Amino acid sequence: MKNIKENIYIVGHTKPDLDSIASAMAYQKFREGIGEFNYFAIRCDTVNPLTEWVFEKYNTPIPQLIPDITGLNIVLVDHTYERDRAKGWENANIIEVIDHHDVKLEDIIPQRLTIRPCGSTTTLVVEKIFNANIPLSRDIAHILLSGILDDTLGLKSPTTIQIDIDMASRLNNICNIKDIWGYSREIFTKKDIWHTLTNSEIIDMDIRNIDIKDRRVSISQVETLDYQRFDIEGLINEMNILNVKTPFDLRLVMLTDVEKYGCMLLIVGKDIKLFENLLNTKIVNNRIFLPNIVSRKKQITPFLEEMYKGV
Numbered sequence: 001m002k003n004i005k006e007n008i009y010i011v012g013h014t015k016p017d018l019d020s021i022a023s024a025m026a027y028q029k030f031r032e033g034i035g036e037f038n039y040f041a042i043r044c045d046t047v048n049p050l051t052e053w054v055f056e057k058y059n060t061p062i063p064q065l066i067p068d069i070t071g072l073n074i075v076l077v078d079h080t081y082e083r084d085r086a087k088g089w090e091n092a093n094i095i096e097v098i099d100h101h102d103v104k105l106e107d108i109i110p111q112r113l114t115i116r117p118c119g120s121t122t123t124l125v126v127e128k129i130f131n132a133n134i135p136l137s138r139d140i141a142h143i144l145l146s147g148i149l150d151d152t153l154g155l156k157s158p159t160t161i162q163i164d165i166d167m168a169s170r171l172n173n174i175c176n177i178k179d180i181w182g183y184s185r186e187i188f189t190k191k192d193i194w195h196t197l198t199n200s201e202i203i204d205m206d207i208r209n210i211d212i213k214d215r216r217v218s219i220s221q222v223e224t225l226d227y228q229r230f231d232i233e234g235l236i237n238e239m240n241i242l243n244v245k246t247p248f249d250l251r252l253v254m255l256t257d258v259e260k261y262g263c264m265l266l267i268v269g270k271d272i273k274l275f276e277n278l279l280n281t282k283i284v285n286n287r288i289f290l291p292n293i294v295s296r297k298k299q300i301t302p303f304l305e306e307m308y309k310g311v
């Protein structure tokens, strides 16, 4: 009997963004490029409209949906936290992890780890592809470049480092996009579909709850090309209603404006005073525009940790 290698499935996080899908696909290409044909990119959840648009535009099928990874050999890309893992992960064989976030693996001990803080997981996989001299088609290069641009706010986010810029530029040697920021704006437009959602759906779309000491904070992140199009009054009302049902010491909604490069921060909860003290500014009507603040992970979270230091 022929020795057929077992299949290995590459999966990103639940509620996947483009980086999760593109990096999984890229890793399959990498493995194929070194002669291993038993790796398959999959996804565990429905994709966003941007991902649909990019894959269709560049003539590539979206990785197959496998919502439950029970019993499978798995490579995790673009996440490690339990809350982001596909259903059935407890009974999957996780052999490898590739991610650019902070790591939380608990009792999972993969054989291989690629962890590096940079702008996107796609960057890390593209580096492997270039290092191995694996050729990329123009369509695939476009998808991978789009993944990097989306995750790094067009290479402007504070998480962006030199390797993201280098990999994007090497991909663009294949794609030849003249105006990278113009193309990034086109990408953001595909995600700027907030007007089709209710205020509570907007708050819920990308929400993280964090505990600092004994305080509970919830931070929603919303990326847009124009925060002024939102019903800010309505959002604040909804945040107040939510905070009666499920009280948090602070509830924040970041309307991150990639065009103005800053965030309109909506803020409710009893610790609003502490926030004002550290900012040294009065917060009027539960909102404040913060120039140059675009990252929940790199900017808002450290600010909150600083704020709660003394309490």
Ligand SMILES: [Mn+2]
Pocket (backbone or CB within 6 Å): 019, 020, 078, 100, 119, 120, 121, 151
């Ligand atoms: Mn990512």
